[in-house]
Amino acid sequence: MSGGFWINGVDADALTVLDRGLHYGDGLFETLAVTDGEIGLLDYHLERLRDGCQRLAMPEPPSGLREELLAAAAGQSRAVLKLLFTRGAGGRGYLPPEDPAPTRILIRYPWPDHLQDHVDAGVRVRVCSTRLGRNPRLAGVKHLNRLEQVLARSEWRRWDGIAEGLMLDEGGLVIEGTMSNVFAVHGDGRLATPALAQCGIAGVMRRHLMLQAGREDMPVWTVDLSLTELLRAQEIFVCNSIIGVWPVIGVDGQAFEIGPVTRRAQQWAMQARSGREI
Amino acid sequence: MSGGFWINGVDADALTVLDRGLHYGDGLFETLAVTDGEIGLLDYHLERLRDGCQRLAMPEPPSGLREELLAAAAGQSRAVLKLLFTRGAGGRGYLPPEDPAPTRILIRYPWPDHLQDHVDAGVRVRVCSTRLGRNPRLAGVKHLNRLEQVLARSEWRRWDGIAEGLMLDEGGLVIEGTMSNVFAVHGDGRLATPALAQCGIAGVMRRHLMLQAGREDMPVWTVDLSLTELLRAQEIFVCNSIIGVWPVIGVDGQAFEIGPVTRRAQQWAMQARSGREI
Numbered sequence: 001m002s003g004g005f006w007i008n009g010v011d012a013d014a015l016t017v018l019d020r021g022l023h024y025g026d027g028l029f030e031t032l033a034v035t036d037g038e039i040g041l042l043d044y045h046l047e048r049l050r051d052g053c054q055r056l057a058m059p060e061p062p063s064g065l066r067e068e069l070l071a072a073a074a075g076q077s078r079a080v081l082k083l084l085f086t087r088g089a090g091g092r093g094y095l096p097p098e099d100p101a102p103t104r105i106l107i108r109y110p111w112p113d114h115l116q117d118h119v120d121a122g123v124r125v126r127v128c129s130t131r132l133g134r135n136p137r138l139a140g141v142k143h144l145n146r147l148e149q150v151l152a153r154s155e156w157r158r159w160d161g162i163a164e165g166l167m168l169d170e171g172g173l174v175i176e177g178t179m180s181n182v183f184a185v186h187g188d189g190r191l192a193t194p195a196l197a198q199c200g201i202a203g204v205m206r207r208h209l210m211l212q213a214g215r216e217d218m219p220v221w222t223v224d225l226s227l228t229e230l231l232r233a234q235e236i237f238v239c240n241s242i243i244g245v246w247p248v249i250g251v252d253g254q255a256f257e258i259g260p261v262t263r264r265a266q267q268w269a270m271q272a273r274s275g276r277e278i
Numbered sequence: 279m280s281g282g283f284w285i286n287g288v289d290a291d292a293l294t295v296l297d298r299g300l301h302y303g304d305g306l307f308e309t310l311a312v313t314d315g316e317i318g319l320l321d322y323h324l325e326r327l328r329d330g331c332q333r334l335a336m337p338e339p340p341s342g343l344r345e346e347l348l349a350a351a352a353g354q355s356r357a358v359l360k361l362l363f364t365r366g367a368g369g370r371g372y373l374p375p376e377d378p379a380p381t382r383i384l385i386r387y388p389w390p391d392h393l394q395d396h397v398d399a400g401v402r403v404r405v406c407s408t409r410l411g412r413n414p415r416l417a418g419v420k421h422l423n424r425l426e427q428v429l430a431r432s433e434w435r436r437w438d439g440i441a442e443g444l445m446l447d448e449g450g451l452v453i454e455g456t457m458s459n460v461f462a463v464h465g466d467g468r469l470a471t472p473a474l475a476q477c478g479i480a481g482v483m484r485r486h487l488m489l490q491a492g493r494e495d496m497p498v499w500t501v502d503l504s505l506t507e508l509l510r511a512q513e514i515f516v517c518n519s520i521i522g523v524w525p526v527i528g529v530d531g532q533a534f535e536i537g538p539v540t541r542r543a544q545q546w547a548m549q550a551r552s553g554r555e556i
Contacts, residue, residue, distance in 0.1 A: 005295055014292035015300065017283055017383050022293065022362065024424035025303035031370075056425070057432060080370065084300065087428075092309075092358065092387050094424065094431035094456055105295050109370050133411030133477070134448050137429055145423035146302035146372065147334070151415055153372035154335060170412050178372055199411070 002079045004108035009068055019103055021086030024094065025144035027102075028052040028086075032069065033241050034079040034111075035273045039069055041241060044204035049085060052141045058087050059102055068106065078111035080242055084144065115243055119266060122247035122258050123163035125238070127227065128152040128178065132169045134198035142201050153178045163246065164238055166230075169199050174225045180240045181206035184225065184233035185261045192221040205239040205269060212268035218261070235259035244269035280357045282386035287346055297381055299364030302372065303422035305380075306330040306364075310347065311519050312357040312389075313551040317347060318519060322482035327363060330419045336365050337380055346384065356389035358520055362422065393521055397544060400525035400536050401441035403516070405505065406430040406456065410447045412476035420479050431456045441524065442516055444508075447477050452503045458518045459484035462503065462511035463539045470499040483517040483547060490546035496539070513537035522547035 005013035020026035030049055033040040046066060053060045065083075072081055084105040090097050130152035138145070148167070156162050164177045175194050176182055181203040183193045191213055196202050210220040230236065236248035236256055245266045247258040283291035298304035308327055311318040324344060331338045343361075350359055362383040368375050408430035416423070426445070434440050442455045453472050454460055459481040461471045469491055474480050488498040508514065514526035514534055523544045525536040 007295065013295050015295050017285065017291050017293050017362075017385060019300070020428075022297070022300045022364075022383075023307070023422070024428050025422055026425060026428050029301070056429070082370065084295075086300075092360065092390075094427045095435075096428065096432055098435070105300075107295060112370075130415055131413060133413035133416075135409060135411035135426065137408055138411075138425060143425055144301070144303055145425045147304060147416060147421055147423045148413065149372045150298075150302050150304050150374065151334070154374055157373075157376070 002076060002108055002110040004072060006068075006072065006106040008104055015103065015105065016089050018089040019086055020088060020090045020096070021084060021103065021144055023090070025146070026056070026087045026096070027058075027084060027144045028056070028142055029144060030083045030142065031241060032081040032083065033273070034073040034076045034081060036077055037074050038274050039073050039081065040272045040274065041204045041208055042066065042069065044207055045241075048142060048202070048204055049083075052143065053085070055141050056087070056143065059100060061085055061102070061104060065104065072106055072108050076108070080109040080111060082107045082109065086144070112242070118163055118246045119244055122249035124161050124250035125164045125166055125177065125248055126156060126162050127252055128155050128165040128167050130155065130167065132167050132175050132199040134169055134171070136198055139199050140196045140202040149178045166251065168227060172226065174227055174230050175200040177238045180238035180243065180246070183209065183220070183237050183239065183265065184230055185235035185259060187232065187234055190221055191218055191261060192223045192225065194225045195222040203240055205241050205244070205272065208272050209239060209245070209265055209268055212271070213265070235262045237262045237265060239265070239269065280354060280386055280388040282350060284346075284350065284384040286382055293381065293383065294367050296367040297364055298366060298368045298374070299362060299381065299422055301368070303424070304334070304365045304374070305362060305422045306334070306420055307422060308361045308420065309519060310359040310361065311551070312351040312354045312359060314355055315352050316551070317351050317359070318550045319482045319486055320344065320347065322485055323519075326420060326480070326482055330421065331363070333419050334365070334421065337378060339363055339380070339382060343382065350384055350386050354386070358387040358389060360385045360387065364422070390520070396441055396524045397522055400527035401516075402439050402528035403442045403444055403455065403526055404434060404440050405530055406433050406443040406445050408433065408445065410445050410453050410477040412447055412449070414476055417477050418474045418480040427456045444529065446505060450504065452505055452508050453478040455516045458516035458521065458524070461487065461498070461515050461517065461543065462508055463513035463537060465510065465512055468499055469496055469539060470501045470503065472503045473500040481518055483519050483522070483550065486550050487517060487523070487543055487546055490549070491543070513540045515540045515543055517543070517547065
C-alpha cells in the first residue's frame with residue numbers, strides 16, 4: 001500500500017532517458033516524512049526546494065506541488081516521500097534549454113525499520129575517508145550530485161552496529177553525516193553545528209532544531225569544526241527529516257554519553273512530525 | 279536516421295525512476311565520435327569506462343559492449359554516441375546494493391553543426407566564474423555528477439562568438455574547459471596540460487594527443503597551471519573526442535595566434551577518427 005510512483009503528477013514509473021537529472025544530476029531532491037497523512041516540516045522542504053531552484057537557475061516548481069505531495073501522503077500512517085525535481089529533458093551538452101520544462105518525480109516508500117531503536121539507544125558512527133569537495137556555488141543545496149555520499153556510505157557494507165558515517169571536507173573540517181547533519185554540545189554548554197558555506201546539505205531538520213534551540217535560549221553556533229574539537233564534545237547527535245535525532249554513542253573507538261540536550265532535541269524533532277505551523 | 283535509444287541492448291527510451299544514475303549521479307558516461315561506421319578512440323573509451331567502474335567500485339560493463347557500440351555506429355557516416363553506465367536500480371539510500379545490476383543507456387545523436395568552422399578558424403573562450411571543487415577520489419573520472427559544468431556553461435547563454443568556457447579549481451588553477459581539456463604551448467616551446475589529480479575529467483582525446491606528441495619528441499608536461507601562466511602561452515587549444523582540436527584565438531579580452539603545434543595537434547586528432555590501432 002505504501003509504494004507509489006508519479007511523474008509530473010501522473011502515475012508513471014519510467015522516465016525519458018533524455019532527462020538532465022540522469023545525464024548531469026541537474027536537479028534537486030527532498031525526502032519527506034509522512035505521519036498520519038501529514039508531512040513533517042513541509043514548509044521548510046518547499047522553501048528549500050525553491051531556494052535550490054534559484055541557486056541552479058531553474059524554474060520553480062508549480063504552485064500545486066504542495067497539494068500533490070499531500071495527496072501522496074493521504075491515508076498513510078507512516079511513509080517516506082522522495083521528490084526529485086530536475087531541469088527536465090534536454091539535448092546533448094551542458095547548456096540548459098532556454099525554456100526548460102522541469103520534471104517532478106515523486107516516489108512513495110515504506111517507512112524504514114529500526115529508526116526508533118536508534119532514537120532510543122543511540123548509534124555508533126565512523127569517520128569516513130571519502131571527503132567532501134568544497135564549492136560555495138553548490139554548498140547547502142540538496143542537489144542530485146551525490147557521488148561523494150555514495151562513496152562514503154560504501155565504506156562500510158555490512159551491519160556492524162555502525163549506523164552513520166561522518167564526512168570531513170577537503171580541509172579536514174567535520175561537515176555532516178552521509179545522510180544527516182551533525183550537532184555537538186561543547187564542554188561550556190554551547191550547542192554547535194558545522195557551517196555549510198563550502199559544502200554540505202542544509203537540512204530542514206537542522207533548520208528546525210536551530211530555531212527551536214534559539215527559542216529556548218540555547219542559540220546554535222555555526223562553526224568551523226575540526227574532528228579534534230568534535231571528539232572533545234560532551235554530546236553529539238545527528239539528525240534528518242526521517243530519522244529525527246539520533247544520539248551518537250560512539251565515534252570510531254571513542255564512546256559518548258547521551259546527554260540532556262540531545263534528549264531535548266529529540267522532543268523538538270517530535271514536534272516536527274506535523275506539517276502544521278509549530 | 280541518426281537518432282536511436284537503447285537500454286541494456288534493447289530498443290527503449292524510458293528508464294525506471296529507481297535508477298541510481300538519476301538519484302545520485304551514480305554512474306559514468308562516454309561520448310563517442312562515429313565516422314563512417316567506426317568509433318574514434320574506442321579502446322581508450324572502453325578502458326576509461328572500466329577504470330571508472332573500478333574507481334566507483336561498480337561492476338564492469340559486459341564484454342559485449344564493444345559490439346553493441348559498433349552496432350549502433352554501423353551505417354552512420356557521422357554521429358555521436360553517448361553511453362551512460364549507471365549502478366542500476368536501487369532502494370532508498372546511498373548504500374549501493376550488494377549485487378548491483380548496472381544499466382547501460384545508449385543514445386545516438388546527429389553530428390553537431392559548426393564543428394569544422396571552429397577547427398579551421400579557432401574559437402574564443404571565456405573564463406568561467408563557476409569553479410571546480412577539489413576531490414581526488416573523483417578526479418579524472420567521467421562520472422555523472424556534472425552540475426559544476428552545467429552552471430559554468432550556463433554563464434553565457436546566447437551565441438556571441440564564445441564557444442567554450444575555461445574552468446578553474448577552488449585554488450585558482452586552470453583545469454579544463456566545460457566540455458574539453460586544455461593544452462598550452464609555452465614560450466620555451468614546452469607543451470603542457472593541467473594535472474587532473476584534484477578535479478577534472480581525463481579526456482581520451484587528451485590521452486591520445488599526449489601519446490602522439492610524445493612520439494614526435496614533444497613530451498606533454500602535466501602541470502599546475504595558473505591563469506596568469508596560461509595567458510602568457512604562445513598557443514592554446516582545447517580538445518575532446520567530438521570536436522577534435524579547437525585553436526583558442528581569444529581568452530576573454532586577450533587575443534592568441536593559431537600556431538604550428540596546434541595545427542599539428544589537429545592532424546593527430548584526425549588520426550583518431552578510426553577505431554583501429556594508431
